[in-house]
Amino acid sequence: MYLWDVNKLSEQLITNSVTEKDKMKYLIGYLSIGVISGEVSYWSGVGMNSLNYFDYLNGFISVLLTIIGTFICYRSNQVGDGQKFVERFICLSVPITIRIIIIGFPVAIGIYIAADLFVMGGKHNFENGANIIQTLLILFYLVIYFYWIRKLIITISSKKEI
DSSP states (O other): OOOHHHHHHHHHTTTTOOHHHHHHHHHHHHHHHHHHHHHHHHHHHHGGOOOOOHHHHHHHHHHHHHHHHHHHHHHHHTTTTTTOOOHHHHHHHHHHHIIIIIIHHHHHHHHHHHHHHHHHTTTTOOOOOOOOHHHHHHHHHHHHHHHHHHHHHHHHHOOOOO
């Protein structure tokens, strides 16, 4: 099982050498990341009375991009061999999500702090709900996530070398 090296995982998916045991581990990882991110959002201290239109926009963007991104990845898989889309998508999602969190989270915090200080005058606090900076960061990371999965699925479904 690969939690970081998406190229080696892609090679295993091309050669159909990911074991059922590893597929189950990827499924558990995929579902766990979803649950953990939901819990973190819930327990982050933002109360329902502090939601603003950016919070709703973030939710709308997340749902819309998830539907569109997943469909685009599916269509890309169909252009190739059209096989094992769900297996490929779930297995690739785990290391890609881990990479985005480990690399992207510090970058996002830096961007957020800089933008908050220089654009918003340092006046934003999390008790007021989301803002445009968070909305743009969510949009950016979702696009990267689905682009990366799509790129690897194209390679895998066409049986190209990594």
